[in-house]
Amino acid sequence: MTAPARPDGERPTVVVLDYGSGNLRSAVRAVERAGAEVVLTADKQAALDADGLLVPGVGAFAACMDGLRAVKGDEIIGRRLAGGRPVLGICVGMQILFGRGIEHGVETVGCDEWPGTVERLEAPVVPHMGWNTVEVPEGSTLFAGAENERFYFVHSYGARRWELVTNDRTRAPLVTWAEHGGDRFVAAVENGPLWATQFHPEKSGDAGAALLRNWVATL
Template identity: 60%
Template sequence: MSSPRVVVLDYGSGNVHSVAQALEVAGARVELTRDRDSVLAADGLVVPGVGAFTAVMEQLNAVKGSELIDRRLVSGKPVLGICVGLQVMFEHGVEHGIDTEGLGQWPGVVEKLEAPVLPHMGWNTVQPPAATKLFQGIQDERFYFVHSYGVLDWKMDEQGPLTHPQVTWAEYTSRFVAAVENGPLSATQFHPEKSGQAGIKLLSNWLGTF
């Protein structure tokens, strides 16, 4: 059985090479590209993200990222967002008083974490749901976070284009969304590529879903 081919969307985000290396360790054949045909044909697509919500959305829009992600999801092809790559899947991001429209795959707003010290940086545990696939075998492990913004409230009675999400939470003074599994669309607020063997196992679990 050949290794799955995964494209890391190379749209200008700064952590693409470390993500690619971690995916290779997890068992994928990896390509860094923004080429439309390659993105649509790949077994899996990873959308990394570092920095500000607005800047990431501008970079994604410049390479028609929204259309590429939509096309894959409509076809049931897996997409994984990482860090700001999770945040942009939601409807809006509010940073420094600026409200930026996200990709709108899920209902919700990305806002400043309710904590006395920011950023939330370092290792933290997570609380995955019983039906998780991403966290199989690593439910009690710690993962590496670097962020000042997140999704604090998931309105489960609202449904976006995808339904029946499995939401993983974490706590830093108050709770926030640490990961989402929703059909072909998954995302993590933490960085699997910086989370040691637990992060590699999570990526391996994701590869095992397709």
């Protein structure tokens, strides 16, 4: 089914989910600059109805999941994806999409959109903070025009393995990787309507702006 044509000049709508986590104002401004009409809200219906949903996240996995569940964000994400509606997760907003997170020996159940565990990076220096390159797979829409750029990371935890196996029954996700201190981790995923980045595109200058434009262009 083809989406109806958007009237000339009309901007797609994006809800930045306000669940008490993330650099919300900078995310709103960055997505606005990328060409969307942006609303910062925890309202369930608005989040379901928007053309795109951005899920930010900063801090601990467990705290983010608590905040997300408090506004039924896990249900919102699930319902949107069931209907093929775009969702973009950023930083811990990406991590909570995995099955579980382990921090300081405490295991927290995530949204389980992807199997796998978010765990502490095994690198000599943690957190991983600053600019880094990424390994982009062929055919990426998210990184189109920015395949060789550097992006801004700040995190101590990540998904160090990709565990989803499709066996060619469905289109395999495009997984982008990065490395810090000899340890590889998932830097971004493009999986149908569900996209996510471990780095902060809203803090990544022109390269991050290009990624957000690419996402908004798909809405």
